[in-house]
Amino acid sequence: MRIRERKQGDGQLKLIPLGGLNEIGKNITVLEYKNDMVIIDCGMSFPDDEMYGIDIVLPDFSYLIKNAEKIRGVFLTHGHEDHIGAIPYLLKEIRVPVYGTRLTLGLVENKLKEHGIKGNLKTVSAGEVVKLGPFEIEAIRTTHSIADSLCLSIDTPIGKIFHTGDFKIDYTPVDGEPIDFQRLAQLGREGVLLMLADSTNAERKGYTASEKVVGETLESIFRGSEARIIIASFSSNVHRVQRIIDTAVMFGRKVAVSGRSMINVLNLAIELGYVKIPAAEILVDINAIKKIPDKELVIITTGSQGEPMSALSRMANNDHKAVQIRKGDMVILSSTPIPGNERTVSNVVNRLFEQGADVIYSDIADIHVSGHACAEELKLIHTLIKPKYFMPVHGEYRHLHQHAVIAESLGMKRDNIFILENGQVLNLSKNRINMSREIVPAAPVFVDGLGVGDVGNIVLRDRRLLSESGLIIVVASIEKSSGEIVSGPDIISRGFVYVRENEDLIESARIAVEQRLDKCRENGVRDWGAMKNAIREELRDFIYIKTRRNPVILPIFMEV
Ligand SMILES: [Zn+2]
Numbered sequence: 370m371r372i373r374e375r376k377q378g379d380g381q382l383k384l385i386p387l388g389g390l391n392e393i394g395k396n397i398t399v400l401e402y403k404n405d406m407v408i409i410d411c412g413m414s415f416p417d418d419e420m421y422g423i424d425i426v427l428p429d430f431s432y433l434i435k436n437a438e439k440i441r442g443v444f445l446t447h448g449h450e451d452h453i454g455a456i457p458y459l460l461k462e463i464r465v466p467v468y469g470t471r472l473t474l475g476l477v478e479n480k481l482k483e484h485g486i487k488g489n490l491k492t493v494s495a496g497e498v499v500k501l502g503p504f505e506i507e508a509i510r511t512t513h514s515i516a517d518s519l520c521l522s523i524d525t526p527i528g529k530i531f532h533t534g535d536f537k538i539d540y541t542p543v544d545g546e547p548i549d550f551q552r553l554a555q556l557g558r559e560g561v562l563l564m565l566a567d568s569t570n571a572e573r574k575g576y577t578a579s580e581k582v583v584g585e586t587l588e589s590i591f592r593g594s595e596a597r598i599i600i601a602s603f604s605s606n607v608h609r610v611q612r613i614i615d616t617a618v619m620f621g622r623k624v625a626v627s628g629r630s631m632i633n634v635l636n637l638a639i640e641l642g643y644v645k646i647p648a649a650e651i652l653v654d655i656n657a658i659k660k661i662p663d664k665e666l667v668i669i670t671t672g673s674q675g676e677p678m679s680a681l682s683r684m685a686n687n688d689h690k691a692v693q694i695r696k697g698d699m700v701i702l703s704s705t706p707i708p709g710n711e712r713t714v715s716n717v718v719n720r721l722f723e724q725g726a727d728v729i730y731s732d733i734a735d736i737h738v739s740g741h742a743c744a745e746e747l748k749l750i751h752t753l754i755k756p757k758y759f760m761p762v763h764g765e766y767r768h769l770h771q772h773a774v775i776a777e778s779l780g781m782k783r784d785n786i787f788i789l790e791n792g793q794v795l796n797l798s799k800n801r802i803n804m805s806r807e808i809v810p811a812a813p814v815f816v817d818g819l820g821v822g823d824v825g826n827i828v829l830r831d832r833r834l835l836s837e838s839g840l841i842i843v844v845a846s847i848e849k850s851s852g853e854i855v856s857g858p859d860i861i862s863r864g865f866v867y868v869r870e871n872e873d874l875i876e877s878a879r880i881a882v883e884q885r886l887d888k889c890r891e892n893g894v895r896d897w898g899a900m901k902n903a904i905r906e907e908l909r910d911f912i913y914i915k916t917r918r919n920p921v922i923l924p925i926f927m928e929v
């Protein structure tokens with residue numbers, strides 16, 4: 370059996386998604402052929418509501434660490450967090466070169482600086498081919514909501530693999546550089562074995578509008594306004610930021626920038642030439658805006674997702690040093706809430722209205738377009754690339770499923786479509802492709818403060834319990850040999866009830882514990898583990914009957 374397996378492995382390519390499936394986030398895919406591996410993207414994701422106290426979520430790198438000497442490099446499609454966010458954490462584990470376009474690597478470099486590490490970063494441009502072991506990776510221009518995005522055609526010993534990266538089809542992108550359709554059509558003619566394609570918007574019919582639409586909406590808003598304009602957007606969407614600056618200039622306004630990530634990314638984008646400032650005096654310091662009349666000012670800020678510490682949230686809460694929202698201000702949220710952020714965004718919008726601002730958000734005007742392809746655009750890519758096999762990526766299960774339905778509607782056989790889970794392995798050979806029984810570890814790894822991976826399911830379960838019903842601590846000093854209570858028991862609680870208003874409850878709980886301890890002593894129970902269990906049981910039942918709550922109960926005994 371072993372020998373056969375090894376033989377099968379000969380000349381076989383393994384494709385392993387370590388993240389990005391059944392989720393929108395932490396995209397990372399591994400290609401492995403004999404003694405060589407390449408990694409496509411290395412992203413992080415943000416925690417969901419159940420992940421108490423978790424800052425960010427990383428892919429599991431254990432398979433990569435185990436195979437570190439095989440890895441020839443990481444190839445990045447673009448600079449979004451869900452594609453580059455885990456790079457610093459990977460580079461702390463293994464030293465590998467990282468390939469990407471200038472803007473992508475500029476953003477990576479900023480991250481590495483924050484983590485105090487140096488990377489081996491290798492810039493590639495659209496049209497270039499990089500040879501990494503047996504893999505020849507061709508970088509092809511695509512359009513997305515960040516500049517300098519790529520799709521990848523990867524020549525492998527068993528055939529061509531095409532990865533769309535994140536994309537939408539924008540015929541009129543801000544930088545005038547549309548997708549390289551000629552090359553895609555050519556690839557289709559040359560023959561593509563397997564295509565991996567972005568599924569984010571597979572459920573949406575029709576087409577995603579061009580970034581140009583946002584520009585037109587901005588123009589019409591600016592044209593009709595004498596107010597001070599404050600616009601929140603994703604800092605990474607440098608084309609959007611460019612559009613805002615251009616529109617400001619067109620209407621004789623100056624631009625101030627607020628928010629750390631907006632300032633960092635804008636500086637980088639200006640330095641690398643992705644954002645052009647027509648004249649230096651256009652940009653004004655955020656602390657000098659008082660001197661500028663309202664109708665001559667635009668403030669670009671972070672916080673379009675309602676992030677609590679962001680500049681926009683601070684403005685909305687009247688807690689921003691330089692910007693106090695006044696009646697008549699025009700605030701534009703140039704984004705749609707990422708699923709899960711709707712509540713926080715709504716809170717910010719409410720606060721802004723309360724402060725007297727006019728607020729424009731995507732429900733009431735076209736001030737945001739998605740960066741991902743809708744159904745009709747996906748059909749075009751499938752038709753151009755005409756892959757033999759197809760694997761939908763970048764989406765929750767519903768998105769992957771819907772994308773598979775689209776592929777089938779174009780004539781692809783169901784058997785040729787592979788919907789995987791993170792950690793599943795796809796085996797490809799020249800005439801066969803199948804799902805392996807091998808599973809690679811791919812559970813989410815949580816980052817909390819400086820700890821990476823030290824918070825697991827047990828800690829999270831405790832945090833959930835604590836968050837739901839709080840904590841009760843029982844403290845008692847006990848004479849070990851006799852079991853006599855010397856002092857206490859005392860009851861301390863946090864997040865359970867407000868003690869001052871519930872003194873009776875706490876006192877009767879204390880008496881219940883005392884009686885139970887006495888009973889233990891009478892029955893000759895001296896084992897502290899057993900006594901603690903008895904207290905937990907007693908208190909749990911007592912509190913449940915009185916309050917219908919289940920706090921975490923923590924008995925602490927001190928020996929005297
Ligand atoms: Zn993206």
Ligand SMILES: [Zn+2]
Nearest residue numbers: 449451452535
């Ligand atoms: Zn993405």
